[in-house]
Amino acid sequence: MNRQVFRKRIDQLWKNLTMSIDQINRSDLDIISRVEKILMETDEAITSLKALLRQYKFQDWSDEIQFFKITKPQFVALYIYYSKVLSIEASKPYANEATLKSYFENERSGLLYFYNEQREFISYYRRKATFLDKKYFVRFKFDFKLKLSPELYSYDQEFCTSHDHLVAQIIANDLLDEYLVHRIDLKDSIEKPISAVGKLEWTAPKVALIELLFALHQTKCFDGGQADLAEVFRWAENSMNINLGNYHKTLSEIRLRKSDQTKFLSLLQKNLSQFLDDLDI
Structure with missing residues (x-):
């Protein structure tokens, strides 16, 4: 073997x-x-x-x-x-x-x-x-x-x-x-x-979820990095009852952004940092 x-x-x-x-x-x-x-x-x-x-x-x-x-x-x-x-x-x-x-x-x-x-x-x-x-x-x-x-x-x-x-x-x-x-x-x-736990619905743009999933896959967050990309997207689609379509094409569109290619990840970081700062007030 x-x-x-x-x-x-x-x-x-x-x-x-x-x-x-x-x-x-x-x-x-x-x-x-x-x-x-x-x-x-x-x-x-x-x-x-x-x-x-x-x-x-x-x-x-x-x-x-x-x-x-x-x-x-x-x-x-x-x-x-x-x-x-x-x-x-x-x-x-x-x-x-x-x-x-x-x-x-x-x-x-x-x-x-x-x-x-x-x-x-x-x-x-x-x-x-x-x-x-x-x-x-x-x-x-x-x-x-x-x-x-x-x-x-x-x-x-x-x-x-x-x-x-x-x-x-x-x-x-x-x-x-x-x-x-x-x-x-x-x-x-x-x-x-x-x-007994209800399913959550993804209400942000699909492109944002695709950006997030690519980032998680590249960081080897699933199954110790052994899960393949298609498996990750199937899991997300089944879990949130969403069709992400041709995510490879969407990735190409993300690459063509003239500024801040990973704008959703940047938004996540900004919002979490703001939340943590607010806790200190």
């Missing part, structure tokens, strides 16, 4: 998983039942990811690093996140509002232990540093002078590096922190089916 086929199959696996999760969250099942189904789907996806890796030989270090630093942690993070949500919701007391808030606040405080314990690596990861990537994200390169997970001895060395699981934990805990903030405010968060 070559690199292109390998990545294409992973992209499809990720797309199928996220679609399944979305469908489950749209269902009328209670939170615990939904999360249990999501965990089964995610476990199957990770098993499939592992099977794909057995059929592929990394072409170089950068190829392997990308898989263990970016690709695999996305899948594992979902499993960790939903496992924690299940534990929190299944153990939630039947109590008044004040007690529930205290319960969720205590759960959120528990995240601080992980952030403090792993602050050195978290700083490395969040700064997008790369100088230790060959030690962190290449298999069979464990440096025992580095701080390693105590469970490392039981890892599948064909499918794990010394730190890819920590990346997954960082992603999962960031998701969990956001979830707990909503629960502390006693908002439904994950408990609210996506289908």
Whole structure:
């Protein structure tokens, strides 16, 4: 299997998983039942990811690093996140509002232990540093002078590096922190089916949306930069029930602007800056 086929199959696996999760969250099942189904789907996806890796030989270090630093942690993070949500919701007391808030606040405080314990690596990861990537994200390169997970001895060395699981934990805990903030405010968060949220209508000019989508795609904002341009535009059209027509032609028209080619992006920056300045008044 070559690199292109390998990545294409992973992209499809990720797309199928996220679609399944979305469908489950749209269902009328209670939170615990939904999360249990999501965990089964995610476990199957990770098993499939592992099977794909057995059929592929990394072409170089950068190829392997990308898989263990970016690709695999996305899948594992979902499993960790939903496992924690299940534990929190299944153990939630039947109590008044004040007690529930205290319960969720205590759960959120528990995240601080992980952030403090792993602050050195978290700083490395969040700064997008790369100088230790060959030690962190290449298999069979464990440096025992580095701080390693105590469970490392039981890892599948064909499918794990010394730190890819920590990346997954960082992603999962960031998701969990956001979830707990909503629960502390006693908002439904994950408990609210996506289908209950009405679709938004894009009312600005279509050319503005096209300009925005091109900018987001060039900044690699979707699927870790793996989503192709057509996929991004199909997603936008389906999400907002809008037909963007020949967006390549529209891009050519944007290029021909005599002044301020990206005027919509400039307007966004201006309005946000004004909003932030107004907050200080």
